[in-house]
Amino acid sequence: MRIGTPGFVPARLTEARAARRIPSMTELARMLGVTSSKVSRWESGEHSPEPDALTDLARELRVRREFFLRPVFDSTRPFFHRKLASASKRDRTYQHAQVNWLNEVSSIAQHYVDLPELDIPDLMTSTHFKQLRDSDIEGFAMSLREHWGLGDGPCIDVVGLLERVGCVVSSIEMGTSKLDGVCSWSEIDQRPHILLANDKMSLPRRQMDAAHELGHAILHKNVTESELKSDLKEIERQAFRFASAFLMPETSYIRDLPNFSLAGMLTVKERWRVSIKAQISRLRSLGLIDSDDATRMYKTYSAKGWSRVEPLDREWKLPQPQLLKDAFQLIVDSGTRTKEDLLAVEFTLHRGDIENLANLPSGWFLKDPSPVIELALRKTHDKPAAGGMTGQIISFSNRPDKD
Structure with missing residues (x-):
């Protein structure tokens, strides 16, 4: 039997x-x-x-x-996938599984390392997302900036900020342009787990994606699965409005902008680290340009070839998450657990998946740390010459002249 x-x-x-x-x-x-x-x-x-x-x-x-x-490290809360409507079911289930695995990797790291305490204030209190006005979302973005001491200037490393306030962030190749990122609140440690795409990524796009997922974590923590399906368009719009307000505060960003033109937006892009396309959308949402102006700008934008790559995008290094990487390095360096122990006892995933999700170098689990060699001074040694240096001066002959 x-x-x-x-x-x-x-x-x-x-x-x-x-x-x-x-x-x-x-x-x-x-x-x-x-x-x-x-x-x-x-x-x-x-x-x-x-x-x-x-x-x-x-x-x-x-x-x-x-x-x-072992049980699945899953959550009953919704997963907020960017571009959910156009992504295939296969891509969404892949991303969902990767977030589950990120939860597993994070959970094991937290057996040994205290991650930063979660510092995301409950701005929604009892407000339902359907009750939100755009002015509320703008206010939430500024409240968070004030809470985190960011002032009203550029925030040029949203990924680093998310990790400092206690979010678990990872970035991997998604293998598709249809998925930019995903966010879900973990029921294991009550933290947002955010997975970002590395595919065809630039720093401004990484900034917007990270801020967008932060918007979901702030505004949509208590959204149900049925609400996500029925109100996806509005939920995505709210998250994008929050991200735009967080990255481009109305007063300070507009003050820096010399004029409402593509040339003007390119001028401030280097300082604010936001794409020109996102700036057009921001000006339109604030009512500073109308829909006809925005359409003309998008057409010119496309004609310049900026839909493929914008000016400056290739000049900036893409920020990568560091929190899990540093956690596992600390576990090993401190002698708490060896890499072999982690793989044989703690993890059931393949080492390549762990390295990928924790942003560890490829082959990290296979590489032993370099042994520390302790040196001692010799008991007898020659006295140094005057001036503290020893050695022999060797004179070099002059190089022969070339014919």
């Missing part, structure tokens, strides 16, 4: 298949050399795989066998 594998968690199989972008149970069955109905019964929980089949699953999905015996 076959009893399968006791403790097998079917949702982990679904999650791993999504994380590997395997489009269907049929495709996974083909990879394993089994019937699709067998994989279907595993994912539904009707049956569990035999030990040999579990080994095959772990090999094909590049996880440890124990991966399938």
Whole structure:
């Protein structure tokens, strides 16, 4: 009688298949050399795989066998995907699985390291997102700037700011231009977990994406899954309005802008680190240009080829999250756990996935830290010559003249 594998968690199989972008149970069955109905019964929980089949699953999905015996690090709260409407289900489930894995990596880091205390004030209190006016959103953005001591000038490293106030941030290649980022409040540690895309990214776009996800964390913490589906357009608009207000405060940004032209926006881009396209949208939302002006600007913008890459974008290094990277480096450097221990005991994920999500260098788990060699002064040594230096002067002959 076959009893399968006791403790097998079917949702982990679904999650791993999504994380590997395997489009269907049929495709996974083909990879394993089994019937699709067998994989279907595993994912539904009707049956569990035999030990040999579990080994095959772990090999094909590049996880440890124990991966399938631990619970999913999931959240019942909605996931706020940028460009959700145009992204495929396969891309969204991939991103969802990666956020779950980010939760897992973060949770293990927090076994040993205290991350910064969460410092995100509850600005919404009992307000429902449908009750928000644009003036409320503008006010929230300025309140946060004041709370964090940012003043009204440029905020040129939103990723670093998010980590300082206790958010868990990661950035990975999404493999598609349809996904920019995702945010979800973790029920494990009650922190926002934010995953950003590295695909075709520039610093201004990274700034806007990070601020956009912060907007979701502030404005939409208590949104339900059904509300997300029915009011997606308005939820996304609110997050973008918050991000624009946070990055370009009305008074100070406008004060810096010499005129309402593309040339004027390019002038202030270097200081404010926001894209020209985002500036056009900001001026339109503030009523400083009308829809016809904005349309003309977008057409000129496109004609200049700026839809592909804007001026200055290639001159700026893309800021990367550091919090998890520093946490794992501290764990190892302090001798609390070795890299081998972490992989063999704590993690069930492949080392490459951990390195990717924690922004660790590729191969970090394979590289041993350089041994520290202690040196001692020799007990006997020659006295230094006058002036504290020793040595022999060697005279060089003059170089022969060339013919």
